[in-house]
Amino acid sequence: MRIAAAVLEAFGAPLELQELDLAEPKSGEVLVRLAACGICHTDLYTASGADPSGYAPTVLGHEGAGVVEAVGDGVVSVAPGDHVVTLFSPQCRACVHCLDDRTNLCLAIREQQNLGFLPDGTTRLSRDGEPVRHFMGTSTFAEYTVMPEIALAKISPDAPLDEACVFACGLSTGLGAAMNTAKVHAGATCVVFGAGLVGLGAVAGCRLQGAERIVAVDLSADRLELARGQGATETLVGGPDTVQQILDLTGGFGADFTFEATGLVAVMRQAVESARMGWGLATVCGVAGKGETLDIVPRYLITGRRIAGSSFGGVKGRDQVPQLVDRWLAGEIDVAPLVSHRLALADVNRGFELMEAQDGIRSVIAFDS
Numbered sequence: 001m002r003i004a005a006a007v008l009e010a011f012g013a014p015l016e017l018q019e020l021d022l023a024e025p026k027s028g029e030v031l032v033r034l035a036a037c038g039i040c041h042t043d044l045y046t047a048s049g050a051d052p053s054g055y056a057p058t059v060l061g062h063e064g065a066g067v068v069e070a071v072g073d074g075v076v077s078v079a080p081g082d083h084v085v086t087l088f089s090p091q092c093r094a095c096v097h098c099l100d101d102r103t104n105l106c107l108a109i110r111e112q113q114n115l116g117f118l119p120d121g122t123t124r125l126s127r128d129g130e131p132v133r134h135f136m137g138t139s140t141f142a143e144y145t146v147m148p149e150i151a152l153a154k155i156s157p158d159a160p161l162d163e164a165c166v167f168a169c170g171l172s173t174g175l176g177a178a179m180n181t182a183k184v185h186a187g188a189t190c191v192v193f194g195a196g197l198v199g200l201g202a203v204a205g206c207r208l209q210g211a212e213r214i215v216a217v218d219l220s221a222d223r224l225e226l227a228r229g230q231g232a233t234e235t236l237v238g239g240p241d242t243v244q245q246i247l248d249l250t251g252g253f254g255a256d257f258t259f260e261a262t263g264l265v266a267v268m269r270q271a272v273e274s275a276r277m278g279w280g281l282a283t284v285c286g287v288a289g290k291g292e293t294l295d296i297v298p299r300y301l302i303t304g305r306r307i308a309g310s311s312f313g314g315v316k317g318r319d320q321v322p323q324l325v326d327r328w329l330a331g332e333i334d335v336a337p338l339v340s341h342r343l344a345l346a347d348v349n350r351g352f353e354l355m356e357a358q359d360g361i362r363s364v365i366a367f368d369s
């Protein structure tokens, strides 16, 4: 079929709206009609050329939500008409990692996905007979996509898809960091550095786990206000004195759980240093720049602080994204304030500009608009 897609033609150049050919889903694959797709830093990181493993041409986009149109042979977990969220982090339910509660890093299709291919090593996207590679296994800046069955979470049909798409990446990452990686306990004191989509998700996750105090730290007053809406009980404007301010707020000890959601290694260090002596856990969600390292004085660790990293919040996507969506539908998570702009696919570059200007938390491509 012919589809409209936003194509990364050359690094550093705007995405181009083009017509591409999309082949039928093969065995184990699913054709999805996109209803909505969030615009994320990772898309821009690749579009800019900063990502050393990036390639072009490709169709970016990885925060998709849509409807199953057709399925290939052997697909049993979704059927035409099902509503789905796309997963750049799949769940095969069979590999050694999927069978272990301790991680969500499915091993099934990593290699081919990183190279831009579907699991059989080929693409369904092409242009004038030339293959066009997929991105993150998703390529959701397009009217339709073909994806592996193991990379689709079937969600409630009651969930509005133009908001459900934020569960495909940042929101689930933050929620899961608090719920799965840190396993925040009731009564805990938490600090969240960064109040973008990931940090706001972490604030909400801490609240859902029953944290007593949630301190949000950001540079933007607007974002700190949004953090209050997600459950932050205190807010701080970030800066060089933030660690001391957190120690002052916690009787000199630091917080039970800290979360970093900025991508800045200096803030990761603050997250470690403001975790409590004895048992404080710092969870790192941010993606640092290429080649950057984290500078920690080992005494912080000897005296009982720990560091954990979290990819997609440790969320096993096919099992847990539907559960998180259900908690949203039950009124436990407030998603509406996180979606600030709804754009047409042709305006995807405007979405990048809004993101760089920190205008709103997420711009979403709405395919019906």
Ligand SMILES: NC(=O)c1ccc[n+]([C@@H]2O[C@H](COP(=O)([O-])OP(=O)(O)OC[C@H]3O[C@@H](n4cnc5c(N)ncnc54)[C@H](O)[C@@H]3O)[C@@H](O)[C@H]2O)c1
Binding pocket: 041, 042, 169, 170, 173, 193, 194, 195, 196, 197, 198, 199, 217, 218, 219, 220, 223, 238, 239, 261, 262, 263, 264, 267, 284, 285, 286, 287, 288, 310, 311, 312, 313
């Ligand atoms: N681990 C994962 O699986 C995963 C998934 C999605 C995103 N990420 C990463 O998480 C990070 C956050 O993503 P996002 O979409 O929320 O980004 P974002 O840019 O919207 O949010 C980052 C926030 O950090 C704030 N900030 C900047 N300097 C600060 C400081 N010194 N102290 C406190 N706050 C400060 C900014 O004001 C901003 O609000 C990024 O690095 C992103 O690449 C990781």
Ligand SMILES: [Zn+2]
Binding pocket: 040, 041, 042, 062, 063, 169, 170
């Ligand atoms: Zn993302």
Ligand SMILES: [Zn+2]
Binding pocket: 090, 091, 092, 093, 094, 095, 096, 097, 098, 105, 106, 107, 108
């Ligand atoms: Zn797996």
